[in-house]
Amino acid sequence: MTVGAGFKPARLPNPALHETVEGRATLAVHMEIFDISVPISKALPTYEGDPPIDLELWHSMARGDLADVRTLDMGVHSGTHLDAPSHFIPGGRTIDQVDLDTCYGPAQVLDLTAADTPLIGREQLAGSLAPDVVRVLLKTKNSGLWTRAEFDPSFVALAPDAAQYLVERGVRVIGIDYLSIAPFADPTTVHRVLLAAGVVILEGLNLSAVPAGHYTLACFPLRLAAAEAAPARAILIT
Numbered sequence: 043m044t045v046g047a048g049f050k051p052a053r054l055p056n057p058a059l060h061e062t063v064e065g066r067a068t069l070a071v072h073m074e075i076f077d078i079s080v081p082i083s084k085a086l087p088t089y090e091g092d093p094p095i096d097l098e099l100w101h102s103m104a105r106g107d108l109a110d111v112r113t114l115d116m117g118v119h120s121g122t123h124l125d126a127p128s129h130f131i132p133g134g135r136t137i138d139q140v141d142l143d144t145c146y147g148p149a150q151v152l153d154l155t156a157a158d159t160p161l162i163g164r165e166q167l168a169g170s171l172a173p174d175v176v177r178v179l180l181k182t183k184n185s186g187l188w189t190r191a192e193f194d195p196s197f198v199a200l201a202p203d204a205a206q207y208l209v210e211r212g213v214r215v216i217g218i219d220y221l222s223i224a225p226f227a228d229p230t231t232v233h234r235v236l237l238a239a240g241v242v243i244l245e246g247l248n249l250s251a252v253p254a255g256h257y258t259l260a261c262f263p264l265r266l267a268a269a270e271a272a273p274a275r276a277i278l279i280t
């Protein structure tokens with residue numbers, strides 16, 4: 043079973059640009075918003091052992107209620123979400139304590155789809171990172187896994203030496219296009235290296251429509267009190 047056509051990452055025209063005055067119309071040609079979030083629904087796979095997603099009508103106009111009102115029941119690591127340090131570091135910052143300026147600003151997308159290893163190592167990042175980049179998104183073969191109905195533990199992940207390298211480079215946000223930055227066989231090491239250094243992890247992206255390059259990233263987590271993670275709508279603006 044595939045998840046269906048609605049699952050394609052959206053390339054959205056920026057509606058504000060269509061309202062700009064004539065003299066600024068050329069701006070519209072150069073500006074684009076990529077929605078790199080995955081749609082939250084029952085059909086979305088969740089990390090092995092995490093709860094499934096339930097999005098259900100509570101009140102329903104079709105059943106005679108005044109309005110449609112849904113309930114959402116899911117783990118906070120479902121779909122596109124941010125991990126805060128307290129996910130693996132006792133006493134670390136929680137998601138509502140993450141600086142919002144971390145979640146918005148220049149970002150680099152690296153295209154690692156050609157890599158034939160399930161682990162991204164330091165050497166694969168070293169030659170590609172722009173100087174002073176603080177937000178890095180890793181586009182891998184993982185983006186193709188979102189068409190599968192089931193969680194796939196063979197996803198591409200970061201190696202510990204690469205995580206250490208990102209910390210040394212002063213990276214503040216690291217994103218990846220599946221449900222964990224760390225390999226399935228060892229979820230702890232990479233999370234700890236990054237989160238102990240205060241790096242925010244953006245997981246569950248779909249980067250399949252996004253070329254490598256430089257963008258403005260916006261990925262604000264829901265303000266979940268004292269939680270270790272929260273879902274986010276993530277976009278890239280050219």
Ligand SMILES: [Zn+2]
Nearest residue numbers: 119125245271
């Ligand atoms: Zn997570």
